Amino acid sequence: MLTPAQVNLIQISFEEALSARDDLVTDFYKTLFEKAPSVRGMFSEDMSGQSKKLASMLQLAVRNLNDPAALVGPLHTLGAKHVAYGTQPAHYSVVGEALVESLKNAVGPTWTAEHSEAWNKALSFVSQTMLAGATKATSVEAV
Template sequence: MTPQQVTLVQDSFAKVRPIADTAADLFYGRLFEIAPGVRAMFPEDMREQKKKLMAMLGLAVTNLHKPDTVVPALQTLGRQHVAFGTQAAHYAPVGEALLWTLEQGLGPDFTPEVREAWTETYGLVARVMQDAAADMRA
């Protein structure tokens, strides 16, 4: 990621923070719409899960420029997701739901450059998590 992409992601996420509850609702609503099979992997009461989502996004976004901080946290998350039954194929709809949520939440501020920066960010996050999960399974 370029320094400009890091700034775009961080600045755009700062606009999402005030609507974190709505963003989490949008995200999970969209995820369960496009990948209904994953719903069973989550608790009935999603309040804590939504908080965890926004906290992890916040950690990742805040520390994008600090790989020594963000990579171990993402590796731990990737290993934890193995126990939940997460498979490599689940990462694509999560990314799609994330981008859709950001588009809804940011409106016209979700420019093509912001989309590209978030796409790159999610790709990095997903790769780190998937690599850690694969190492754990091996």
């Protein structure tokens, strides 16, 4: 799991990224659609509502990194919803890459390899937990 130093690094860099770019989430989607053009059609034309939902979820996750057990329920539910969106397990890595790239660009030269490591670890926890929720949803459907 994340060390207290990694939690701290994530919380501080998230604040820095948001104050450097209030369009952080918009930039994330732009990066995602450049890296994986095939996923663009899964989203609505107007991304403003979606951007707000993603920003709130990221805020919730970043705030609760010290207490990951509190995130498991909401992330299972979110992962289950993503089955209906057509999300494949392989999509999670490109989403993680795009998010780390946008954060890095927003934070600028003070970004270090430790930032990337901490964020990758946190996003891997988020993705794995969402995927566990997706599996649960799929097996309930199959019954």
